[in-house]
Amino acid sequence: MSNKLNASMSIAKPDSQALTKIQKVAVAIGVIGLFILVLAFFNVNFPNKPLFLTLSLIMMTVGTIIFANNAYLTKPEGIKNDGIWFKSISARGIVGWATGIALTVFYIVLYFKAEWFGLAGKGEANTGLIALFDPLSQLLSGRPASQWFVYGVLYTVAILIFGYKFILKYRHNKYERIRTYSVMFFQLGFAFLIPEFMARMNSNLPYYDLKSIWPLNYYIFEEWSVKGFLSSGTLGLMLLLFGIASIFIITPILTYKYGKRWYCSWVCGCGGLAETAGDPFRHLSDKSQVAWKVERWVVHSVVVFVTLMTTAVVYSYLGTDSSKYWLTKDVFLIGVAGLLTLVFALVMIFKRQELAKDAKYGAIGYFVIIMALIGMHYFSGTNDIFLFDATTLKQSYGFLIGAIFSGVIGVGFYPIFGNRVWCRFGCPMAAVLGFQQRLFSKFRITTNGGQCISCGNCSTYCEMGIDVRAYAQKGENIVRSSCVGCGICSAVCPRGVLTLENDSLKGRINSNEILLGNDVDLMDLVNQK
């Protein structure tokens, strides 16, 4: 799709893109709030930090609330996509690009140059932007702020205020409302407050966002993290066990029952930001078949990468003497290999038909990991997998995937590639859940007989770039691994064709040559396979 802003064929500006007076005032209030942060960044030393921080956050919040109220509450309930492709911010216009660049720069500084935000060296006090957040951090956890605390606060505020905006936008839609309350709750409670309080209770505990599950939380099984848990008594041990149970027990059960949406669009922080602050950009995702091919290769490669990396890292700090601790390097490797083989075998035996072409991708991934495991065993004694040192592997993953992909590209590029770039192309958690959703889940999007008019609203507003219409116009259920179940396709459908459902596995993936509406004999004739 071209990036050209083709707002309107007319020379004059369509009226709908103009902001109302109240909206302009709201934007001004929000921008002044943001400007306080910018001043702090340029080392303006505010006399009363708590006051100015509060002022900044409140002004951004109030600005957004006034804007949202004016944009949505002045109109009847319903779909509010008027003029989306005419607005510079949401149609890859100059404002969109500027926002994208600003966000990208922010992320680069955050990840690689935190001292520019005023992060203190050892034994020094924070300055600049980070110092502005010190009082709040002291209040919550009793520690000075870090760049991650600043980021956490802004991230949470963004989800809350844009969540409010989203709720107003979809106030006629109860599914969207409840889902948004859920991401707001999990961000504020689980990602932000609980870890801060835990740090206050027990300073050894690593920062642990309970809802951030391996492999999204790729460092949870690293040595410092595991040591931190194990040195924090029963609570620490419980948390570590919860971390393991999250991916191996809780996740499969919930994904079976509800699809991966229970996580991706109800709980996850990345999803939370994408669904709230990122909502105005959802239509920018690439729907081409080429993009889908790239997506499958990239996201599954990340899964292979993270599995290998984690295995190598855990392997590197385990011992060899089974009399000291039962989990030795070898036991661990055999365990990993066994688990992978089990999953692979089960899929190949029971779900071969449904996978068809994709089976070979799965086989390749499986093969790579197993070969690497054998390699590790073979080179036992060193920490290398083939020629890569486990630390190098970890660092490259952290840099490439953790920082560049999820942060810089994932959020920085919202206004260019849409709000789910990370979730779609990069997130290994999404890939693991998606794999299960495709093969072993009750979730699907159902289409309503022959009612589709191929208008394309569903595909356009699918943030994951799924060509929903391609299925709907065939009367076929949508069972795609990438679907995060945000429900927007169903909301924007003007003919009531789509709905999200959990139902039995049987007949879940269907396909009709002839749609409902024609004579029944014709349908039978043509649909018989």
Add this chain to the structure above:
Amino acid sequence: MEHIVIIGNGISGVTAARHIRKLSDKKITIISAETEYFFSRTALMYIYMGHMKYEHTKPYEDWFWKKNRIDLKFGFVNSIETKNQTLHFEDGNTLKYDKLIIATGSKSNKFGWPGQDLDGVIGLYSKQDLDALEALAPNKEVCKRAVIVGGGLIGIELAEMLNTRNIPVTFLVRETGFWNPVLPKGESEMINRHIIKHHIDLRLDINLKEIHADENGRVKAVVIEDTGEMIPCNLVGLTAGVTPNIDFIKASVIETDKGVLVNRFLETNIEHIYAIGDCAQQREAIGNRRPVESVWYTGRMMGETLAQTICGNKMAYKPGHWFNSAKFFDIEYQTYGWVFATPKEGNAHFHWKHPDDTKCITIEFEKDSNLFLGINTFGIRMKHEVFDRWLTEERSADYVMEHLKEANFETEFYKTFEKDIQTNYLKQFKMAQL
């Protein structure tokens, strides 16, 4: 290789082409003078409203056609020479066919109003209509007021479109309620109120007399027949229905009436020439259906059927139970089976409306036998498959009311209204009998 030529790349022609390709290896050419690629006509409104760009309305990516060996030809057919099986194009080119499918769709109705061809008067059917609208009504400064003539599905869409650009709209409806030749009174009145809620100047029971031009021949005002009132405006939308787009056929030996006349097999009077979609007219109407059906779904169904016939499996067009859908501003509408504006003789209506004035249903059934005939549903999504089955099974209205929950297609967590509907139904039709 047999060459199948299809005139028209709308839903009918494209569906036929796709199915012929699935069933055979024949050479297929689709001709269009509207757009290079197939797009969803029903989505035109969303382009003007800024919900989508033109690209998004194309259901298949551009590579699809080549991959499936469907040739696309951009050009206007002037005439059909049936004897030599040749098409003559406006630019002088010709094209031979072995079988010809006419799927040229519709054009907007004009009823001979003075001024109906002025600059500034548009219909809303084709991509060209949309382009014209964009040029004439880019914003409220250029278009200070628009007048829409014709209270049907396209009229209300045009009103919604102009509304998104804050262009004041006067909506002239000949009938006493919006679309009330089709919708029962309670529904039509609910939609009237919904239209007014969106700040549309809705004028019911009003006829257009003439359209006035300024010195440049552009629309300046309309005059109302009934009151003589003159309404200044820069745009007039004529949305009083559509009529088959078949002028280029009239001179040929292919028999036409309002549309191209076809039998149940969608064959015209000339061998190897077929007509489907909006432009086809059944010699005898099928059931309660109109002889000319200008609906997306029927076009698609005719395409599916004709592909069978062309590929050697001769098949009559036998549409199943009637269904349709639309959206009136924020209110979705679906219909299954037959519900008439006033119950047919021997039938009764049950009407339920939610107090919030955005949801209602009407069912029509036979008074004596209680046989369920159809449902209109507004603001509540219901399952096509379930109603199709109930109609086939000839269920009673009592049964449908009792099992209404099965037909619910709403989003999770949505409030449901079956209980309230059932209670009302019982109150209205059963208590009285006791």
